[in-house]
Amino acid sequence: MTFPLRWLWWLPVLLLLQACSSIPTLPVAPTTTPVAGVQGMASYYGARHHGRKTASGERFNQNALTAAHRTLPFGTRVRVTNLNNQKSVVVRINDRGPYAKGRIIDLSAEAARELNMIRAGVAKVRVERLE
Structure with a gap:
């Protein structure tokens, strides 16, 4: 059985139509920003890392009000509240x-x-992103 060559003219037309078509994309919620008021365990780091470069490129200062987070953009300000005594810091x-493991x-x-x-x-805290 031989393939009829007259059918091959459809191939470029189909490829052209495929290239010109677009599939609508649905908006996707960003996965890098947690919902306000996330609760979990916090820890701290200090003297051992003092003066070393952070992931953002600046030098870590244990005396500054800074923090490390897995996904929030650098420069984001968050309010962290200690749920044991209700003290908070930005x-x-x-x-x-x-x-x-287990720290937020x-x-x-x-x-x-x-x-x-x-x-x-360590302490149980609530982390809220500030606008």
Whole structure:
């Protein structure tokens, strides 16, 4: 059985139609921004990392009000509230992390001091993105 060559003229037409067609795309919600009021465990990092470059390229300062978050854009300001004592602090995201399982944010030592969590090392917190 031989293939009739007269059918081959359809091939370029079909390829052209395929190239010109477009599939409508649905808007996708960004996956990099958590919903306001996410709760979880926070930890802090300080002297050992002081002066080292962060993922954003700036030097880490343990005395500044900064934090590390896995997905929020650098420069984003968030309010972190210690759910044990209701103290809160506003920090700026300038690094990536935390890398410890079960943690949602790593704070600078100064931010941890303001939340009164230095002794415990970790605390249950609420993280709210500020506009």
